[in-house]
Amino acid sequence: MNEALLSRVRGQPASSPCSHSWISPVFPAPRFPPDSPVARLRVMSQHASTSPHRIGLGTDRHRLEPGLPLVLAGVTIPSEIGAVGHSDADVVFHSLADALLGAVGEGDIGELFPDTDPRYQGLDSRRIVEEALRRVQLRGFQAENVDIVIELERPKLLPHRPAMRTSIAALLGVEESCVGVKAKTGEGLGPVGEGKMIAATAVVLLVGVLAVGEENTK
Numbered sequence: 001m002n003e004a005l006l007s008r009v010r011g012q013p014a015s016s017p018c019s020h021s022w023i024s025p026v027f028p029a030p031r032f033p034p035d036s037p038v039a040r041l042r043v044m045s046q047h048a049s050t051s052p053h054r055i056g057l058g059t060d061r062h063r064l065e066p067g068l069p070l071v072l073a074g075v076t077i078p079s080e081i082g083a084v085g086h087s088d089a090d091v092v093f094h095s096l097a098d099a100l101l102g103a104v105g106e107g108d109i110g111e112l113f114p115d116t117d118p119r120y121q122g123l124d125s126r127r128i129v130e131e132a133l134r135r136v137q138l139r140g141f142q143a144e145n146v147d148i149v150i151e152l153e154r155p156k157l158l159p160h161r162p163a164m165r166t167s168i169a170a171l172l173g174v175e176e177s178c179v180g181v182k183a184k185t186g187e188g189l190g191p192v193g194e195g196k197m198i199a200a201t202a203v204v205l206l207v208g209v210l211a212v213g214e215e216n217t218k
């Protein structure tokens with residue numbers, strides 16, 4: 001077990017800048033019964049070579065049409081075109097949620113929030129990420145850092161990158177230095193280049209928070 005995880009086990013802040021607030025501000029530290037999967041994983045991590053890290057990958061894409069809002073990482077981007085979707089069609093949060101779910105083997109957002117369910121029409125996709133984070137925490141993990149690539153021909157996203165990073169960092173409970181957001185155009189090629197589609201890819205690293213204090217196993 002590495003020093004960073006050991007310091008977590010001892011209930012002390014880890015030295016990594018990406019894990020300074022490893023307890024999410026969205027959800028309190030979970031309490032696990034002694035026979036829960038998380039408690040068992042904790043024992044495994046102390047006595048075997050179980051990795052305290054997980055990696056998740058998520059992608060998303062939506063069609064673009066004039067007159068619709070363009071919401072990215074919960075930030076409304078001034079734009080003449082926006083994404084078509086059942087929810088708010090936020091490709092950043094959708095790819096991020098799928099990355100989080102994938103890292104802990106919890107399926108994908110299509111299963112959790114089917115686009116045929118009228119309850120999710122116009123849904124703020126922040127709720128989708130929060131549900132993914134809840135499942136990550138129940139599995140005994142916490143987001144460490146995330147890197148996201150957005151593919152969009154126009155408008156230019158660089159002016160909006162700080163707001164998107166702030167939004168993602170607050171949701172995950174990490175420093176903004178642990179959130180990468182990059183924008184790429186399609187160079188005029190394909191559906192992205194023709195301005196017909198927006199796409200995003202997210203990679204997330206999780207770290208085990210298997211023992212946040214002895215009280216969590218009681």
Ligand code: MG
Binds near residue numbers: 061089090094
């Ligand atoms: Mg989507």
